[in-house]
Each structure stands twice: as C-alpha cells, then as structure tokens.
Amino acid sequence: MSFEKRGALSVKVLPILEDNYVFIIEDVRTGALAVVDPSEAGPVLDVIDGRRVDLILNTHHHWDHVSGNTEIKRKTGARIIGPAAEADDIPAIDQGVHEGDTIEFAGHVARVLDVPGNTIGHVAFWFEEAGLLFSGDTIFHLGCGRVQEAMPAQMWTSIDKLRSLPPETLIYSSHEYAADNARFAVTIEPQNESLRQQIASIEERRAAGLPTVPSTLATELAANPFLRVDQDSIRSRLDSEGSANWEVFAKLRRLKDAFRELDTLCKGSKYPRGVGS
Numbered sequence: 306m307s308f309e310k311r312g313a314l315s316v317k318v319l320p321i322l323e324d325n326y327v328f329i330i331e332d333v334r335t336g337a338l339a340v341v342d343p344s345e346a347g348p349v350l351d352v353i354d355g356r357r358v359d360l361i362l363n364t365h366h367h368w369d370h371v372s373g374n375t376e377i378k379r380k381t382g383a384r385i386i387g388p389a390a391e392a393d394d395i396p397a398i399d400q401g402v403h404e405g406d407t408i409e410f411a412g413h414v415a416r417v418l419d420v421p422g423n424t425i426g427h428v429a430f431w432f433e434e435a436g437l438l439f440s441g442d443t444i445f446h447l448g449c450g451r452v453q454e455a456m457p458a459q460m461w462t463s464i465d466k467l468r469s470l471p472p473e474t475l476i477y478s479s480h481e482y483a484a485d486n487a488r489f490a491v492t493i494e495p496q497n498e499s500l501r502q503q504i505a506s507i508e509e510r511r512a513a514g515l516p517t518v519p520s521t522l523a524t525e526l527a528a529n530p531f532l533r534v535d536q537d538s539i540r541s542r543l544d545s546e547g548s549a550n551w552e553v554f555a556k557l558r559r560l561k562d563a564f565r566e567l568d569t570l571c572k573g574s575k576y577p578r579g580v581g582s
C-alpha cells in the first residue's frame with residue numbers, strides 16, 4: 306500500500322472494488338484516524354486493525370463512496386461528515402457540511418469546498434496547512450468527473466475553484482482512471498510535453514501495481530486538459546477560440562463522454578461500473 310506523509314499527517318491509499326480508492330488519514334503524533342469515502346467496510350477495518358476512527362468524510366452520496374459508512378461507524382465509533390445537500394442519501398451521517406465550514410481532525414483543520422458537478426452537493430475537503438485535497442470525483446489524474454447531476458458550467462466553476470489552490474497541493478481523487486484519461490488527453494494535446502511525461506509515469510506505476518494517486522495540482526495544471534481550457538492549444542484544437550472557459554470545458558467533457566462510449570463499444574465493457582469518470 307502506498308504511503309505519503311505531509312507534516313504531521315500521513316495518508317494511506319487503499320485500492321478497493323474495481324478502481325476506487327479509500328484514503329486513511331493518520332495524525333502521526335496521536336495515531337488518530339480518519340477515513341475518506343469508504344466504499345466498503347471490510348478492507349478498511351482490516352487495515353485499521355481495531356484502532357479507533359475519529360471521522361469518516363464523504364465527498365458525495367454515490368454508493369461507491371459511502372457503502373462502508375454504517376459498519377465502520379458501528380465498529381469504530383467514527384462520526385460521519387458529508388455534504389449537507391446530500392445528507393438524506395448518506396448512510397448514518399452525523400453532520401452535514403457545505404462551503405465555508407471547517408472540520409477539525411486531531412488538531413488539523415480541513416476547509417469544506419462546494420464542488421458540484423458529478424453530484425449536485427459534492428464537496429471536497431482541503432487540509433490547507435498539510436496541503437492535502439480530498440477531491441472525490443471532481444479532478445482525477447489527467448481527467449475530471451462525469452457531469453451527472455449539475456450543469457457543465459457548475460462543474461467548470463468547481464474545477465476553476467480547485468485550480469486556485471496552492472500548486473503543491475496533493476490531490477487525492479477517489480478513482481484510478483489515469484490510463485484511460487491519458488489516452489483521451491493525448492488526443493487533445495498531442496504536443497504537451499508534461500502530458501507525455503505523465504503518460505510514461507502512469508505506465509510505469511500501473512505496470513508496477515502502484516496507484517497514480519495522489520498527483521499534485523501543479524501536475525494537473527500542466528497536463529490535465531480539463532484544467533487547461535483557457536490554453537490556446539486546446540481552444541484551437543476544439544475550434545473554440547472565442548468561447549467562454551465553461552463552454553470549452555463543456556465541449557471537452559462531451560468529447561470525453563463520446564470517447565468513453567466508443568471505447569466501451571469497441572472493447573466490450575472495458576470501462577468500470579463506477580459512475581465517476
């Protein structure tokens with residue numbers, strides 16, 4: 306299991322189901338634990354091995370992010386925090402949150418950011434001091450979440466908000482979609498050297514059985530087309546020179562949806578059953 310340490314927090318990346326990640330945050334000083342988007346309880350309980358869990362954080366209500374809630378809460382006493390707008394659909398939730406709220410975990414503060422798009426109430430959790438962002442199904446490595454419940458313009462506003470965080474921020478997105486995202490991204494920006502470097506790195510990591518999560522915001526700003534819709538290279542490629550950023554984003558997202566559809570038709574059900582990409 307990969308392990309990343311930032312200041313007094315460490316994060317374990319736990320692969321679950323076909324392509325989901327659950328994140329286990331540990332405060333190094335006290336050993337306190339928090340779990341982000343537990344799609345299943347069993348593998349999480351195995352890893353935490355009888356330890357107490359202070360918090361479960363849910364980014365949105367989809368089943369592949371909340372299905373472990375009830376059992377982990379029952380076995381560990383964790384408090385469950387998730388988007389207030391989706392509280393009715395989040396099992397065993399204790400506290401609903403939205404933009405402007407802060408969460409305290411073992412003395413660390415996370416800010417709640419509203420990032421609608423994949424779902425209408427989707428939130429992200431930003432540990433500003435440690436530089437960690439738990440982005441759920443908004444930004445993925447070289448891609449972004451499918452726009453399912455909100456409008457494309459709302460998803461763009463969400464992504465634009467995340468673009469303004471410090472570039473060194475580590476982005477913990479909830480799915481391993483990098484290889485598929487890369488195949489689409491290179492059709493949009495074939496000359497992007499940063500993208501080519503990332504593709505090589507993705508191939509290497511996946512061949513070694515390693516996750517591509519987390520990435521940094523700086524990497525995404527350089528290589529992820531969905532964060533780069535204001536770049537001339539992408540605008541001319543999409544024949545969208547005079548369009549607003551959100552319109553270019555919407556067009557890019559439609560192309561990705563079609564790419565995904567075509568890929569599924571050509572290769573059988575290659576794309577996963579999750580609903581995020």
Ligand code: FE
Nearest residue numbers: 369442579581
């Ligand atoms: Fe998902």
